[in-house]
Amino acid sequence: MDYGMTPELEEFRQEVRAFVAANKPAIAPKAGVRSAESVEELAMLKEWTGKLFAAGYLGGDWPEQYGGSGSIHSAERSVVVGEEAARARAPLATGAGNLVAHALFDFGTEAQRQRYLPGIRSGQEIFCQLFSEPSSGSDLASLRTKAVRTENGFRISGQKVWTTHGQWADFGYLLARTDPDAPKHKGISAFIIDMRTPGVDVRPLREMTGTSDFNELFLDNVELPSEALIGEPGQGWKIANSSLGHERSGVAASAVRLQQNVHALKDLAKNVTRGGRPAIEDALVQDRLGQLTASVAALSALVYANISRWSSKTERAYDAPMAKLMFSEIGVEIERFALELSGQAGILVEGDPAAIENGRWQDGFLYARAYTIAGGSSEIMRNIIAERGLGLPR
Numbered sequence: 001m002d003y004g005m006t007p008e009l010e011e012f013r014q015e016v017r018a019f020v021a022a023n024k025p026a027i028a029p030k031a032g033v034r035s036a037e038s039v040e041e042l043a044m045l046k047e048w049t050g051k052l053f054a055a056g057y058l059g060g061d062w063p064e065q066y067g068g069s070g071s072i073h074s075a076e077r078s079v080v081v082g083e084e085a086a087r088a089r090a091p092l093a094t095g096a097g098n099l100v101a102h103a104l105f106d107f108g109t110e111a112q113r114q115r116y117l118p119g120i121r122s123g124q125e126i127f128c129q130l131f132s133e134p135s136s137g138s139d140l141a142s143l144r145t146k147a148v149r150t151e152n153g154f155r156i157s158g159q160k161v162w163t164t165h166g167q168w169a170d171f172g173y174l175l176a177r178t179d180p181d182a183p184k185h186k187g188i189s190a191f192i193i194d195m196r197t198p199g200v201d202v203r204p205l206r207e208m209t210g211t212s213d214f215n216e217l218f219l220d221n222v223e224l225p226s227e228a229l230i231g232e233p234g235q236g237w238k239i240a241n242s243s244l245g246h247e248r249s250g251v252a253a254s255a256v257r258l259q260q261n262v263h264a265l266k267d268l269a270k271n272v273t274r275g276g277r278p279a280i281e282d283a284l285v286q287d288r289l290g291q292l293t294a295s296v297a298a299l300s301a302l303v304y305a306n307i308s309r310w311s312s313k314t315e316r317a318y319d320a321p322m323a324k325l326m327f328s329e330i331g332v333e334i335e336r337f338a339l340e341l342s343g344q345a346g347i348l349v350e351g352d353p354a355a356i357e358n359g360r361w362q363d364g365f366l367y368a369r370a371y372t373i374a375g376g377s378s379e380i381m382r383n384i385i386a387e388r389g390l391g392l393p394r
Helices: 007-023 039-054 074-087 097-107 110-122 236-244 249-271 283-311 319-347 356-371 378-389
Strands: 127-130 146-149 153-160 171-177 188-194 200-205 214-225
Touching (some): 007 074, 039 110, 097 110, 097 171, 097 188, 146 171, 153 171, 188 214, 188 236, 249 356, 283 319, 319 356, 319 378
Antiparallel strands (some): 146 153, 171 188, 200 214
């Protein structure tokens, strides 16, 4: 369901849909935020990222002097692009480049913009996001990676984890603590780190899906020049939140992905049997499909209400947590019900001749739980909604 779309945006949607169909890379869709699984796929993703920027479908909200459109509708257009990529089961951009770009627009130097923005737009220089740590996930401000002043810059030591695209990245968008005596939100600074710098050790994490989508990263006395610092020392928390505030396209895309999964779930119910009949004819199955359909429609309505508030600058602190909580929890329920419908065949993985839809649902179920943790766990989201939305005591 598409809410709040003007005729102009609907025309833009058709344009984007045609572009995606004609240009999306020939990479098999994967559950979650999976990156390339080979150098060949990486090359295709880089080319695809460059095409999206060149066509104005990414970076539309960049300043015009750096290749953006300066359009007041860029936020809504980003949502449309995210939705259409999800609908076509195509990836968006590779890496955290757009995140870094906005950090540089708001806080970086002109020299930093001239150095890094062209590589981001072309897709040829990939950034990863180096925020989370083993003990600082949902409570990011408690991070312990240290950045110590040296004569020529900073010396970085610490560990990062859950780093998407880390094994492919050329640069990292790093948060590290420069003032251990300041309040935890105040003593953090932001940096750009060349991933080839001596002392940077990237180790892919093999997950229960059988793939390595995330990485852990160790920083052993890594020397960074002064020009690696974004903004001023101690501005890292402000810089991170400012850049994250520009990431909107993925929110609407998540609702579209769940819509697609519900449609696929209905097809699955037609193709498997329960009690000797197609499962879709079972009243209990119909009831559960109806519940999931309604839940996804409610999420879609919530997402568009949030987008409207973002556009009018009336966003509330608990808007994003509500959408994130709904998306992640509904996603788990869809995948779980698919395995229930699949019966014994639901445990078979990709490549097994007897696997239903080549193990798509089993793979999705194994991945879905990650969404209830990544980007702030469901428990943290509920606390934010309770405290900031309902006014409940801590």
